[in-house]
Amino acid sequence: MRYTVPDPEDAQDVQATRRRWFALAALVLPVLLVSMDLSVLYLAVPHISADLTPSSSQMLWILDIYGFVLAGLLIVMGSLGDRIGRRRLLLAGASLFGVASLLAAFAPSPEFLIAARALMGVGGATLMPSTLALIRNVFHDPEERTRAIGLWTAAFAGGGVLGPVVGGVLLSYFDWGSVFLINVPVIVILLAIAPKLVPEHRNDEQGGFDLLGAALSLAAVLAFVYALKKGAEAGIWSATSGSFLLLSLILSLGFLVQQRSARQPLIDFTLFRRRKFVAGILAVTLGMLALTGPTMYLAQYLQLVLSMSPLAAALWMVPLTLASMAGAMVATIVVARWGLPRTLFVGFSLAAGGLTVTATTPPQDGLAVVLIGGSLLGAGVTTIMSLSTDVVVAAAPIERAGAASALSETGSELGAALGIALTGTLGTVIYRTSLSLPTELPEALQEAAAQTLGAAISVSDTLTGPAADALRLSARQAFTAGFTTAAAVGAIMMVVLALLVPWLMRPSPSKRELHSTVAIEATTKISAKE
Template sequence: MTETIASGRAGSAHVDDQPRPGRWLALAVLVLAVLLVGVDATVLGLATPFLSEDLRPSGTQLLWIGDIYSFVIAGLLVSMGSLGDRIGRKKLLLLGSVGFGAMSVLAAYATSPEMMIAARALQGVAGATLMPATLALIRNLFHDPRERSLAIGIWGAMASAGMAVGPVLGGFLLGHFWWGSVFLINLPVMALLVAVGAKVIPESRNPDPGPWDLPSVVLVLVGIVGVVYAVKEAAVEGYRWDIAVVGAVGALALVVFVRRQLTLDSPLLNMKLFHHRGFSGAVLADLLTILGLSGLVFFLSQFLQMVQERSPLNAGLVELPAAVGAVGAGLAAGWVARRLSVRIVVAGGLAVVGLALVGCTTLHGDTGTAAMCVILFVVGVGAGFSFTVTADVILSSVPKEEAGAASAVSETAYELGAALGIALLGSIVTSLYRGFSTPAGVPEPAAHAARESLGGAVEVSGQLPADQAAALLKTAQDSFVGGVDVAAGVGAAVLLSASVAAWFLLRGQELANSPAATPTPAELTADGAPRA
């Protein structure tokens, strides 16, 4: 089977592994999509306090605003990655970019929590087309392993740059405009991507993919969303029979999905990819890393703005060192992994992040800026090394024809980890926060509103006498910080466990130094080495 890469009006095909002219210019456009997603992910956290005061979501609704995007995108990534392999990755990327921009406008002008949740869900549908398409196109543009490692490093660096630019730009916008403006910054990036990408990105697709199996699309969507929803609700509401039913339906759908893939001639996802130990180990490392980090990241902006009472721009600048560390580490990751080893870089990076999270367990309202910046820089360096090398391992482990599906698996692990992390760690913060005792004299309606979320406490404190307002706000802030500290401890345990798992699962994995034919999964041993 060969991979078709169409270029120009004539649609000429390049089926060899020679360096493709214009590949670096195409990469420059591809990473705009990554920048767009990175910016969007970070500005939501900054906008959350303002959004909470304006739309007045309940604590549960606030969690849904934070994690519905991850739920939907995780449920659709595999399907969209496979669709890109079939209809063309460039086509899917451009369509998804237009859709993402349109849904950003809808989110910007949301007038209720329900409308915001719906807008974020639709953004998830569009977002599911972007990340798998960019990685799959990189896999097909860069055949030389060293060039591909650098391209993946640039790809990851731009994701981190988006996370760096997002808080600073978002902080500036929130200081001068209403909270909806932070979603509109996606539009110029989207417009540039579509206008330039249509001209310089070559189309690529699997020339013989088979049909797109709609029952499999439904099964994986129902399965992932059902399981994640059940985990989220059980963490917040406790175990009830209706939650158990939803979880069981989701788990059953995933079992049926896997069994169906094993019987189809053209599966939505080739399950034999998981026979490669390096592929499986890299995917698992990504999932656990994001699970351990995402809950803390989601509440970090609230801590900086509502507990330490920083301005949005100041909060964005405090978060900047994490992205700086990730950019530097991502660009150097391929070089370092070839001189040390894949498992040293990945396991070491995860251990560094875990130890940094241990430091986060001591956060309090008076934690200084320097301490925060050092902790976040260390987190960025460790994550930058780990994510870049695991992405390289995943892409290098599969044939080019299945690059879209493999990229989708990688991104599914990322988004599923984010959804589970916000659901589990976020629920820890929420449940511990709600347990605080309100000071004497605070009216019950005000106390109830304050327990719903820290944003609610900030809002109602402005309606109380000065002494009651100060007491209520201090109590709510202390309770919130206590929840964040516990969540950071849980996240540290997850990261250190992921480091140990990566050390064993990635044993013997190496990044290639020169172009070579990528063996198919059937040609690999369980350890990921070519069969003799």
């Protein structure tokens, strides 16, 4: 019998490979938390209202301040991580996120809870670009990095829909503070294992931090997100929304001018000269825009049209989550065989198909339609997100990976906000123009019912007889008309992007191929003259 002596180098390679994937497991934990906390509060709203008695304005800030701060600080924190160390920023942000979660869990007043949620947003803004940039540092092989970012995207997609499910289960047994306390043990695990598994990386050649650019960037993004939020409530061209959009435009122009002259700018604008980088940012932003709006309507459809409880609606959305996670992971396998442009075309086509199916949703008994359409949409968008994020991160030099990751995440956040605002505005307009109100309904109740489907259902509960049934039916039909119209518009946008983005992502000819082409053309011209 012959015995083979193991090659020490092979053993070291296996150990290094295992270490990389263990590091990825540690980096996925904070992504899951950040994504969950964008939606985990939805089911806790009644409990918080009963305990802390916030005003309607305070309740909106409790829900929104986390996402506002998160979106506003992503570019700043990505650049900061490049300078001070990405693992250091990750651990500092995770610690802040854990402490803020504890403060939020035991908040004695609405103002305290708003402040705690803002601190969670600061912590969350450090986690997202740090994890992506560290994946860029850990995985040098392009195929491995693509698979790693696919898993990262799957965790982010899963966390968004897992939030309401986890919240519903916790609230069945504990008080509302439990939706924040669940973060603490995960953060403790991260702080214990990350220093051992994740290597540090920073750019020692970069100088001081651009404080003026950071302030302008934060103010511009916050103004834009706030304008979109107000646009979703009162119309994108309302006075408040329009004013903040103008303010955001002015601040953005100031930021661009300032970055041109800054010695150490936050954003490396030379990246935007790369066709694939621009295409990646475009795909991430518009992909989230296409996903967020219909998903927002889908949750309302399940609860207000099909009369499901919040927890039941969240559980019915689990298949959409699984489809989204599968899309992100399968894309990383398929792209190795089909290539990036063709796989992206399939992703956009799946998203367009899902939105087309969703556009056929009936005002009654449409559960199967929305589940099929939502699953196709989720699988398509996460395919797009996973591969486009990989392109954006890989396009930047490794020392600027944090800033590039932050640009990708900022595009994702702004796309989500824009999707909610535009879809909400379109849906509201169609709802109000399609709604047929009973003539005997008092004017005050007519105005209330014309605001939202939820308000119309509440008004119908105060009525009796045929008038109540007629109002419910008309409101649900009007809401579904807005929902399906928004989905149809999104489908058209996905078809256009299915043609544009893969074309932008096509491989660039190498210099040798370019020189050969030029030589062939020159030879052809000479032959033609002769």
